[in-house]
Amino acid sequence: MTSPVLSFEFFPPKTPRMERTLWRNIGQLEMLKPAFFSVTYWALGSERDHSLETVFNMQRECHVPVAAHLTAAGHTRASLLELAARFKENGVQRVVALRGDADLTEGGINDVADMVQALRTVADFDISVAAYPEVHPKAASLEADLKQLKGKLDAGAQRALTQYFFDPEVFLRFRDAAVKAGIEQPLVPGILPVHDFDKVQAFSARCGATVPARLNRVFEGTVAGSQEQKKLGIELAVDLCEKLMAEGVNQLHFYTLNIPSLTFEVAHQLGLPLAWDEQPYLKIAA
Secondary structure (H helix, E strand, C coil), X not given: CCCCEEEEEECCCCCHHHHHXXXXXXXXXXXXXXXXXXXXXCCCHHHHHHHHHHHHHHHHHCCCCEEEEEECCCCEHHHHHHHHHHHHHCCCCEEEEECCCCCCCCCECCCHHHHHHHHHCCCCCEEEEEECCCCCCCCCCHHHHHHHHHHHHHCCCCEXXXXXXXCHHHHHHHHHHHHHCCCCCCEEEEECCCCCHHHHHHHHHHHCCCCCXXXXXXHCCCCCCCHHHHHHHHXXXXXXXXXXXXXXXXXXXXXXXXXXXXXXXXXXXXXXXXXXXXXCCCCCCC
């Protein structure tokens, strides 16, 4: 079986300690030769500036291309184009184009499809967009959600990165429906290795990702955030990836939560090659 193409998502660090941890994380996951790292985006004030600084630093220092997340919400058309120009000037060639949670600015970008087209007037960016295997919480229906996704891809995006899920059938049904809707670009499944089941349940409730009842049984009696939960999370992620790969999936996008040891161990158990064969895999961090 051919090794899948990998990508890894980080969020910008908020403290000097988190900054140091981020760079250790990057060094660890670079060994898996990913196609790109992506960095989430805080759209407000000083947090936005810090997000950009993180992206530009990673682009300069990493051996892996960096994709900057960018939201339509919070931007006028002019400010978005100005930011895209800064990406280009700093060597950032990949963008993850997202709507964002806030209301769109009056006179700004109409939707993500419009955003993708606007970005393409600045540079020939490699653009990823978001997809929702369980349907976006605000979408009227699966059909309406797929129509919007097709619009984003037809506007010039190269792929869609999906919300995470825990049941492979969720993704496979979505992939089949996307094909029927005329979508030809790759749908890349999002993988979230569970590190703390309580936190994952809470976050999933907010973003509309289903936590199957079987996961409650798996984690029953375990301590939130414990080493036992991390090991179980790795086992579940490995099983999910193996089932997806058996169904022809050849790209995987990992939501690392800046905890690379879990993602690294999932890749190790999948038998994915390292950039340096002599480099031993790293143990799970407590």
